Amino acid sequence: MKLKAGSKGHYDAGPNMTPLVDIVMVILIFLMLTGTFAVGEHFLTSNLPLSRKGGGGEASPNVPLDEPLEIRVDSTSAEEWIAQAGGRQVRNGALLKAILTQMREALNANKTPTDKIQVVINPGRNTKYKHLVEVYEAALDAKYTKVAFSTAH
Amino acid sequence: MKGRRMPVSSVTHPNVTPLIDIVMCLIIFYMLVAKIGIKTGADAKIDLPVSMQGIQLKDLGNTVTLNVSAAGELPLITTLNPASGENEEMKVLDGTKRPLKAFLQLLRGQNDNFKVIIRGDQNLDYRYLEPVLIVCAEARVKDVNFATRQPH
Numbered sequence: 551m552k553l554k555a556g557s558k559g560h561y562d563a564g565p566n567m568t569p570l571v572d573i574v575m576v577i578l579i580f581l582m583l584t585g586t587f588a589v590g591e592h593f594l595t596s597n598l599p600l601s602r603k604g605g606g607g608e609a610s611p612n613v614p615l616d617e618p619l620e621i622r623v624d625s626t627s628a629e630e631w632i633a634q635a636g637g638r639q640v641r642n643g644a645l646l647k648a649i650l651t652q653m654r655e656a657l658n659a660n661k662t663p664t665d666k667i668q669v670v671i672n673p674g675r676n677t678k679y680k681h682l683v684e685v686y687e688a689a690l691d692a693k694y695t696k697v698a699f700s701t702a703h
Numbered sequence: 704m705k706g707r708r709m710p711v712s713s714v715t716h717p718n719v720t721p722l723i724d725i726v727m728c729l730i731i732f733y734m735l736v737a738k739i740g741i742k743t744g745a746d747a748k749i750d751l752p753v754s755m756q757g758i759q760l761k762d763l764g765n766t767v768t769l770n771v772s773a774a775g776e777l778p779l780i781t782t783l784n785p786a787s788g789e790n791e792e793m794k795v796l797d798g799t800k801r802p803l804k805a806f807l808q809l810l811r812g813q814n815d816n817f818k819v820i821i822r823g824d825q826n827l828d829y830r831y832l833e834p835v836l837i838v839c840a841e842a843r844v845k846d847v848n849f850a851t852r853q854p855h
Binding site: 567570571574575577578581582584585591592593594595596597628673674675676677678679680682683686687690691699701 | 719722723726727729730733734736737751752753754755756757758759760820823824825826827828829830832833836837840845846847848849850851852853
């Protein structure tokens with residue numbers, strides 16, 4: 551009986567990759583199942599304003615207080631809000647941003663740098679959090695750097 | 704001289720090299736991006752408000768996350784207890800005691816980089832957030848961050 555030629559047989563020239571693939575797949579599935587991702591979440595940073603009295607802690611008498619700029623906010627319904635800044639009432643973020651920009655430019659012209667202006671958002675007790683965020687964003691859009699919430703109720 | 708012929712390898716199984724390349728890339732991606740074993744105490748059920756602006760916090764080691772929700776007239780706060788590793792309820796006011804203030808003061812210690820992350824439902828009234836902010840101020844927390852959701 552004639553044996554088959556070597557060229558027709560099965561030779562594995564490389565190492566057996568099957569265990570490696572198995573382990574790597576298990577690791578991949580583990581990472582996909584257990585890993586948590588920062589799915590579209592970010593943060594609005596607020597400072598707590600110093601005051602002579604109140605929630606933000608007492609300022610040193612030697613440190614000059616920042617120029618306060620108050621924005622009053624109230625929710626008028628589940629989706630609408632009204633804000634008051636500089637004696638004007640507004641109901642949308644774009645208009646509020648325009649007013650706040652004007653106020654900042656006026657203060658800058660009066661030799662008050664932007665980093666010395668403390669924006670204090672003063673919400674009503676029933677103001678919705680999402681409306682506060684809209685007002686907060688309008689202040690950031692107007693290039694203010696210090697934005698905080700009032701704790702004076 | 705007669706050379707010895709190498710046997711010809713006839714591979715009968717599929718070539719898994721591209722598969723391994725891709726899987727290795729995926730593993731490296733997940734290892735770099737996924738936060739495994741990091742518990743911040745964030746309550747995923749809270750529907751955060753949407754904001755275009757916002758920053759990413761790099762240093763989560765100095766932060767504590769407070770999940771704020773409404774419960775009657777006072778806010779209900781849940782936060783990760785570092786001792787137990789589980790989320791626990793914490794009250795602003797409990798009789799004459801002030802558990803949240805004591806908790807924040809303990810965590811803050813002398814750490815000036817200590818931060819608080821506040822997570823609240825987008826329809827939460829400010830009256831529930833305000834006591835938390837007051838407690839943060841009393842505990843001399845300088846850095847308060849409001850968690851928001853990026854628009855899709």
